[in-house]
Amino acid sequence: MDDLLVERIRADMAYEFQRTAPPEGFPAFHDIATERHTSDAFHDLEREHLWSKTWVIAGRLEDVPNPGDYFTFDKLGVPLLVVRGTDDVVRCFYNTCQHRGAPVVRDERGSARRLRCQYHSWTYEVDGGTLVAVPDERDFVDLDWEQRCLPRASCDAYGGFVFVNLDLDADPLVDWIGPLAEMLDPFRGSELREVYRETRIVPCNWKVTAEAFLEVYHFKHIHSHGGVSVLDNRGAAMGLYPNGHSRMITPFSAQHAARMGMADWDDWRPIDHRPFASITGVPNMASCTSSAVSIFPNVIIPLGPIGFPINVFWPIDKGTTLLEWIYYGLPPEGQDRFDPDDLPEHWKTRRDGYNSIMAEDERNMAPMQRSMESPALRGIPINYQERRIWHLHEEIDRVIGVENVPEKWRMSPVLQPYVET
Numbered sequence: 340m341d342d343l344l345v346e347r348i349r350a351d352m353a354y355e356f357q358r359t360a361p362p363e364g365f366p367a368f369h370d371i372a373t374e375r376h377t378s379d380a381f382h383d384l385e386r387e388h389l390w391s392k393t394w395v396i397a398g399r400l401e402d403v404p405n406p407g408d409y410f411t412f413d414k415l416g417v418p419l420l421v422v423r424g425t426d427d428v429v430r431c432f433y434n435t436c437q438h439r440g441a442p443v444v445r446d447e448r449g450s451a452r453r454l455r456c457q458y459h460s461w462t463y464e465v466d467g468g469t470l471v472a473v474p475d476e477r478d479f480v481d482l483d484w485e486q487r488c489l490p491r492a493s494c495d496a497y498g499g500f501v502f503v504n505l506d507l508d509a510d511p512l513v514d515w516i517g518p519l520a521e522m523l524d525p526f527r528g529s530e531l532r533e534v535y536r537e538t539r540i541v542p543c544n545w546k547v548t549a550e551a552f553l554e555v556y557h558f559k560h561i562h563s564h565g566g567v568s569v570l571d572n573r574g575a576a577m578g579l580y581p582n583g584h585s586r587m588i589t590p591f592s593a594q595h596a597a598r599m600g601m602a603d604w605d606d607w608r609p610i611d612h613r614p615f616a617s618i619t620g621v622p623n624m625a626s627c628t629s630s631a632v633s634i635f636p637n638v639i640i641p642l643g644p645i646g647f648p649i650n651v652f653w654p655i656d657k658g659t660t661l662l663e664w665i666y667y668g669l670p671p672e673g674q675d676r677f678d679p680d681d682l683p684e685h686w687k688t689r690r691d692g693y694n695s696i697m698a699e700d701e702r703n704m705a706p707m708q709r710s711m712e713s714p715a716l717r718g719i720p721i722n723y724q725e726r727r728i729w730h731l732h733e734e735i736d737r738v739i740g741v742e743n744v745p746e747k748w749r750m751s752p753v754l755q756p757y758v759e760t
């Protein structure tokens with residue numbers, strides 16, 4: 340994040356504070372159709388065209404430190420395995436034996452010189468998924484070994500995160516992330532390690548969970564404590580990136596800025612975070628605002644000078660979501676990872692604080708889904724402050740293919756002129 344971007348965000352915030360209406364010429368949004376959150380048909384469209392074509396976070400590079408190390412990944416609804424090859428390249432294969440479909444590996448993680456199916460021992464090599472051994476081969480007539488290698492998915496890494504994409508023709512990950520990297524790079528994701536993780540099953544559509552983190556219009560209404568909100572949503576500065584990604588930097592409220600020793604909302608100064616270790620080179624803005632990004636379609640990251648959680652939303656079915664958050668930080672001096680059973684006290688406090696914010700957000704989700712499924716909610720009106728939600732939905736339609744989306748549920752592509760390149 341260079342100084343120019345930081346100064347642009349500061350100017351955007353000043354503008355947001357003083358405006359009396361959305362910017363001149365900003366489009367009026369039509370309602371978002373509730374069926375996008377409730378119908379089987381829309382869920383099927385997402386399953387067929389979105390989740391099969393988008394990059395998602397499957398794990399971390401340190402989960403597979405050595406050649407032959409692997410982990411399985413099932414959250415896209417198909418069984419996958421990620422393995423580090425003897426050439427040190429991390430690849431993704433379907434965890435589906437080409438004999439009769441048994442899972443090639445059963446353990447969630449492990450290490451193997453070759454991937455040998457536990458059922459009848461068909462064996463594949465780790466670099467290319469090539470079939471290299473078939474017991475009792477004499478009993479197969481005309482077995483075409485080349486046709487029976489493990490099918491591949493796209494796989495790449497960014498910031499220490501392993502991304503997979505079922506589409507073999509997907510754009511390279513770095514191109515797809517594009518200018519969002521200007522926000523993420525300073526936080527040195529590859530140097531961070533997991534502090535702790537939580538998962539919840541929430542009875543709502545996955546987009547209800549995602550949308551809860553795409554605006555701060557709600558912030559002071561559900562996250563205030565003792566009458567004080569940490570953030571002032573009126574100054575929230577947002578940026579829309581290509582491919583559905585976005586950023587949102589929200590200033591501290593006057594009370595919280597004063598608590599932090601800041602003279603005003605934009606007095607972005609160094610803050611001492613000890614006993615936490617701080618990430619080197621992170622701009623002061625990250626200590627003195629809420630700086631969040633979203634990676635399309637299902638990741639929200641509130642970035643911070645001591646690390647960040649990733650909030651991830653996985654559809655189980657149209658009305659059920661696996662909500663997961665994993666916090667990453669710099670491990671204690673002299674250690675290469677955190678011990679989840681023996682976290683330093685300051686991290687336990689941080690964990691409890693973050694979990695309680697997440698609980699405040701979660702409380703609304705199931706009831707909102709029930710309302711959307713009732714005739715009571717006629718449609719979803721979206722305001723200017725909520726435009727990142729619109730951006731998410733617009734991109735969902737583009738990835739699904741607008742022509743595949745029933746006209747009455749489509750999003751008008753009105754935010755295209757506002758996307759930064």
Ligand code: FES
Pocket residue numbers: 436437438439440441456457458459460461
């Ligand atoms: S199903 Fe894998 S070897 Fe038979």
Ligand SMILES: [Fe+2]
Pocket residue numbers: 551552557558562699700
């Ligand atoms: Fe919230």
